[in-house]
Amino acid sequence: MTPVELSRTVLHAVRRAVDAGELSVAVPTRAVVAPPGPGGCGDYATGIALQLARPAGQPPFRVAEVLRPYLVGTDGITDVVLTGPGFLNISLDRAASDVGLVAEILRRGDRYGHADQPDGRVVQLHCPHDLRAVVVAEASARLLRSQGALVRVSAEGFEDAWTSVLGVTVDAVGHAPAELPVNVRPVPAHGSADPMSLGRDAGRWALLHPAAGDRPRIGDEHLVQREGNPLFRVRYAHARARAAARNAAGLGFTAAPGPVAERDLLAALADHPRVLAAAADHRAPDRLARHLVTVADAALPFLPTVLPRGGEKPSAAHRARLALAEAVGAVLAGGLALLGIDAPEHL
Structure with a gap:
């Protein structure tokens, strides 16, 4: 389950609670899910109960208690724990979630994290x-x-x-x-x-x-082609990801999402839709720029492991790593495009 799918699942839980007469609220158009904060647990947390408490006329913790049964047992969710004033902390089936995340990024390409339709604003x-x-x-x-x-x-x-x-x-x-x-x-x-x-x-x-x-700071440090320059790292990671896809094609194999153990990189990719929404809401493109640096820094140690080495034959593990590399390329290209910056295929 990707963060976007989890957000929809949370909204569906609210809708089911409303239909069952347990909550009397207008179902919001968006549920924010993000990594848990201090005191939280699991893979993601949402404060939807705090958002709905006043219109529901109930304490946030009670709203969270109402929503929890509608989330527990949903495919891809293994547990839901309530913390603080009413945060819902959600644990996911990580293997299935990671594969689904990469597949979703490859499906959406550089529009991963974009809204599906106008929201009326x-x-x-x-x-x-x-x-x-x-x-x-x-x-x-x-x-x-x-x-x-x-x-x-x-x-x-x-x-x-x-x-x-x-x-x-x-x-x-x-x-x-x-x-x-x-x-x-x-x-x-x-x-x-x-x-x-x-x-x-x-x-x-x-x-x-x-x-x-x-x-x-306006200086030549932004032009330096070395890893000390954050812009260079972002564009270099993108170019390396694209090169991995080209070289894999030369070796005769293609990407197929599968289990990978790159926790920090997967977490950064999963956070991309939330970062886009927050950067838009706060008119803060700097949040996206710094997020792209985070993605690149997590990707650069991983990218040299994508292709077979020596006499190795391409395996399912190589195809899964290639899929993750292609997902990195899509996220970095899409993010740079939103900043109006070119994402070169070669660097």
Whole structure:
């Protein structure tokens, strides 16, 4: 069971409880599932009971008690434990969950973690006449659209060179009505720094990777082709994943999801939909940038193990590792695309 499927399962449990008359609430459109926090247990936790407590007119722990029987015994779920004020901590059948996760990523490709359809939200992003603000607003718009929102980006001012060098665009330029204040205002780059001198990919990364409240560092370190450069690690991991698929084809075997023991890497891939949703909700593309670094750092030690060595013949284990490598490539390519950064096949 993937995190997306688990979220749907939680919503289905709420719907069943409502249909049975045990809860009187409107079924929400989304249930957030994430790795358990301090004091939690299992593979994932959800605070859906805390979200529903007030409209249900019941304490959160009681709502969690109502929902627990509808989750226990569901295919792929091995246990549900209540902790804290009402968190549902869910343990999964890990082997089946891992195989399902990789299969889901391969099915969705670089759209893994995207919404299936529009969610009805209409969002207006408005930023000052500042390059970093415009880049952050545009990347935030990409993230919001990936989650089903309709988004329009406007800026107080805009320079044509920003499009020709960094590929950034907006929908409108000029002062907005009083009822639309500036709502995207990250700390600008230092006045003497020129992000455009880095080119499109490194320039965008330099502006997007730091949190909005941090002043970005604009320097040649973003261009260095070494592992000390986070952008290089992300793009290198993507290129290695693509190379594994090409080389496997040359050896005559293809990917097939199966059991693998890469816990940290699987956890990072499973967390991708949650990161996309949080980055969109908070207008924080830096969360996605840092998540891609996490995925790359977990993938780089694994990728050299994908292909057979020496006289080895391709086995089911190799096909499972290849499937995981292809999943890594899809997640990194999709994430970089949302940041407006190229994901090269060769590096």
